Amino acid sequence: MTDAAMTDAASTAPSPLSVTTPDGLAIAASVWEPDGTAPGPDLLFIHGFSQCGLCWSEQVASPALAHLRRATYDFRGHGASDKPHDPAFYQEAGRWADELAAVIGQAGLDRPILVGWSYAGRIMCDYLARHGSGAVSGLVFVDGVVSNEKRFFGTCNRLMRQMCSPDPATNVAATRAFLRNCFAREPGRDAFETLLGLNMLVPAPVRAGMFGRPADYDGLLGGLDLPVLAIQGAQDIVVAPAMAEHIAATVPGARLELFAEAGHAPFLEAPEAFNAALARFVADVGAR
Template structure:
């Protein structure tokens, strides 16, 4: 059961599960903490996991004024400090991976290790146009279902579209009692569309694993590879046959891989 915690940045909704070394899960565009359910369930026997709703998502309110990626990273830092977590293994997905990059750059002592999933550092022309399309699609789609059906074409594998997984995700999203408004979606998307960390990634000192889906059309592997090449000592891995959201489509394999990485980090001290 989650709760709203008071931080220096205001109220933020968090979900916590398990016991052990601390893990912070940072979700991507529009995703509430529940996006990490398979990790909250599957890793809680070994780790203490914290997931939270980003600004304008789920139960964390949308503030006045524009959002920024560094500002959302400050929110992540505020969550860790409010929960008295001195340092955590940090996992960031998609837009959340941009937040995780800034967290590692601006609050390095809070980051024990870094896993960046479906990530990028500098938006290229394709990324810029894609996210521009998402911006106006959110307000011009005929209804919520049509918006989700279109948006999720970039997110899940053809396998998930054909086996009913995407239909189930759509039903669950539409039944979620804390839907994201069009305004919140667009305001959260805006900083992800333009934010650039490429020239600063060499400053990240945390052990880093970068994971990309072979079939990801939203953040193709070439973008993740560019991130890994800039972070000293980072590992880069492509997940065969997977797309943008592997931690949901193949959670057992994903959980096993990140747990192995964290164990290696702990052994190295």
């Protein structure tokens, strides 16, 4: 990831959109129109725990993906979206599913490929369980979470719990440490500070509300009839590579791509290689 990535992406002007969820939240979304050079499925990027849509700056500004319609959104409790503190807004799978469906519908996305990082793996599964697969073309799990089993996680769960602390000193220290652990090689200072700022937009009660809900998706994944790509940083110590291997082994026909030098954020650590892999997957999906 380069220090200029956030600035470069900001100069690529998206269309902002406020999406209203069925449970009454305002969700901030952005849509980038294609440059018209080639057709392809739309892309919807979904961020992870304590981040926001701006983390996809290297993707929405990528020449390798510029021919596609691209969209991001800040899911509930994050970024510029509404942040209710009531745990019910984060504990019920249907709310996450309906939020994603609202983004797809109100952004006018045409059977997008969903690209979900980390916690967003759960959101994609919640959506499929409730709404089916008819409105999407494919799935990309990026160091994605689909299970609560301890064997699929690394060494950062304690830090994530401390990120829920109402004590500012504990919260900030844990957030800084967690963010560093997301990378095999820490990004430059400006980029790190930007990402830290995005993390600190998320209130502690929101973070706490996201813990503890069940994750039983194996039956769903085993019955999927969609193109699926699991991309994983081989040096990830947040979500173990075993999680991506499980996805690839469970979903019929799923593909696995390991990024040997990346940690939990391969789309930021190796953006050109990540974008090339995503472009290949999009082309394969479009050719079906």
